[in-house]
Amino acid sequence: MTSTVSTEGAHAPSAPEFPMPRAAGCPFDPPPALKSEQELGSLRKVRLWDGTTPWLVTRYADQRALLADPRISADVTRPGYPSPTPLRGASFSFILMDDPEHARQRRMVTAPFTIKRVEAMRPAVQKIVDGLIDDMLAGPPRADLVQAFALPVPSLVICELLGVPYTDHDFFQENSKTLISRSAAPEQRGAAHANLTGYLDELMGHKIARPADDLLSGLGTRVEAGELSRREAAEMGVLLLLAGHETTANMIALGTLALLEHPDQLALLRGTEDPRAVAGAVEELLRYLNITHGGRRRVALEDIEIGGEVIRAGEGVIVPNDIGNRDPEVFTDPDRLDLGRDARRHVAFGFGVHQCLGQPLARMELQVVYSTLYRRVPTLRLDARLEEVPFKHDGSVYGVYELPVAW
Amino acid sequence: MKVTLDQDKCVASGQCVVAADDVFDQDDDGIAVLLDPAPPSARADDVQQAAAVCPALAIRIQD
Numbered sequence: 001m002t003s004t005v006s007t008e009g010a011h012a013p014s015a016p017e018f019p020m021p022r023a024a025g026c027p028f029d030p031p032p033a034l035k036s037e038q039e040l041g042s043l044r045k046v047r048l049w050d051g052t053t054p055w056l057v058t059r060y061a062d063q064r065a066l067l068a069d070p071r072i073s074a075d076v077t078r079p080g081y082p083s084p085t086p087l088r089g090a091s092f093s094f095i096l097m098d099d100p101e102h103a104r105q106r107r108m109v110t111a112p113f114t115i116k117r118v119e120a121m122r123p124a125v126q127k128i129v130d131g132l133i134d135d136m137l138a139g140p141p142r143a144d145l146v147q148a149f150a151l152p153v154p155s156l157v158i159c160e161l162l163g164v165p166y167t168d169h170d171f172f173q174e175n176s177k178t179l180i181s182r183s184a185a186p187e188q189r190g191a192a193h194a195n196l197t198g199y200l201d202e203l204m205g206h207k208i209a210r211p212a213d214d215l216l217s218g219l220g221t222r223v224e225a226g227e228l229s230r231r232e233a234a235e236m237g238v239l240l241l242l243a244g245h246e247t248t249a250n251m252i253a254l255g256t257l258a259l260l261e262h263p264d265q266l267a268l269l270r271g272t273e274d275p276r277a278v279a280g281a282v283e284e285l286l287r288y289l290n291i292t293h294g295g296r297r298r299v300a301l302e303d304i305e306i307g308g309e310v311i312r313a314g315e316g317v318i319v320p321n322d323i324g325n326r327d328p329e330v331f332t333d334p335d336r337l338d339l340g341r342d343a344r345r346h347v348a349f350g351f352g353v354h355q356c357l358g359q360p361l362a363r364m365e366l367q368v369v370y371s372t373l374y375r376r377v378p379t380l381r382l383d384a385r386l387e388e389v390p391f392k393h394d395g396s397v398y399g400v401y402e403l404p405v406a407w
Numbered sequence: 408m409k410v411t412l413d414q415d416k417c418v419a420s421g422q423c424v425v426a427a428d429d430v431f432d433q434d435d436d437g438i439a440v441l442l443d444p445a446p447p448s449a450r451a452d453d454v455q456q457a458a459a460v461c462p463a464l465a466i467r468i469q470d
């Protein structure tokens with residue numbers, strides 16, 4: 001390979017493998033090899049586990065343009081779709097569909113995520129957060145923050161919103177973990193998926209018989225009206241339960257670790273009562289951490305000319321938002337965690353019609369958490385060496401399995 | 408400035424409301440509603456921000 005023609009690398013048979021490993025001791029930054037690809041160009045070829053070589057889109061502007069392009073499909077069943085694992089055990093709900101069916105199903109569940117409805121939940125979330133901190137402070141002065149706090153917060157919130165009994169949380173947290181783990185065998189993921197769908201299907205039966213004021217009951221009404229099959233409703237339930245848990249929990253735990261490693265930034269958060277400053281800090285942590293590190297996956301429906309290349313119809317496309325959020329053309333000194341910057345244009349929730357549905361809820365939860373936890377536990381510190389913290393390199397959501405803390 | 412909103416494109420992310428809640432609102436299902444199609448120039452920055460973060464490219468601005 002020569003270094004004179006930048007596009008040559010894009011077609012080289014020796015395309016680098018994706019995903020790439022992170023640097024040891026650098027848990028918050030995207031893999032160095034991914035950064036190198038970004039420096040080489042916006043449209044690159046990478047090699048996946050199955051030997052296929054989809055496009056990797058590294059620049060922020062091209063990432064947004066492609067994710068908002070109607071000529072690109074999120075349909076996992078299309079040939080050329082760059083699947084992250086053999087035999088996906090994942091839910092086949094609307095995140096893996098195209099419009100108009102995607103839009104039709106998505107609009108059935110948008111109501112609880114409006115800004116007003118989410119704001120109305122803020123006091124209840126504050127109470128959950130305060131209650132969990134009370135419990136932590138009442139016990140011995142050390143804990144695994146994941147189990148004691150980071151996981152229960154979003155779990156309690158999403159269970160309440162969906163109408164899922166929180167008492168079942170061991171069951172669905174165990175199965176969710178398996179379902180999104182890349183290292184689990186395909187059969188294991190398949191079984192976890194079947195368990196969760198079966199559970200939601202049964203719950204849907206109860207909701208149809210005795211509707212309450214929750215999201216699953218709302219879907220039950222749609223099933224009764226013939227707008228949705230019960231199977232589709234159960235799949236949507238799995239998707240929302242899963243998405244509501246893993247993402248926010250990891251943002252809480254990994255965000256706390258990042259702040260403990262950046263005491264000057266943590267001090268900013270502790271020292272402010274301004275909700276705008278807290279909201280800004282949340283955006284920057286979303287930009288900086290990028291817990292959805294596997295990239296958005298798509299397949300081209302038509303030839304698309306972008307970034308000096310042509311993506312041919314049927315070719316796979318991977319959009320890793322972690323590197324897009326570190327694009328120096330958009331964010332000055334992008335590898336610096338700077339809670340004071342305006343990071344609102346980040347693509348941590350994706351972009352285009354598939355952008356995260358739960359983002360208003362996630363933002364509100366994180367605002368409550370980050371503005372409460374470090375104030376109420378001002379001596380919070382890591383109770384291990386950074387190298388001992390187990391990071392989730394193998395999952396589709398990045399974060400930590402455990403976060404030993406003391407105060 | 409003149410603002411237009413394409414409700415058919417909207418994916419109910421609520422981002423425009425967060426950026427400028429005097430110019431955008433949401434209906435009960437989250438679909439954006441334009442409150443002020445001709446906001447004062449003092450609101451230009453926030454409205455630009457709304458258009459920039461809208462994932463569905465549903466907001467257009469003319470000077």
Ligand code: SF4
Pocket residue numbers: 412416417418419420421422423424431437438439457460461462463464465466
């Ligand atoms: S930002 Fe765009 S997609 Fe989101 S609610 Fe406003 S118009 Fe709709």
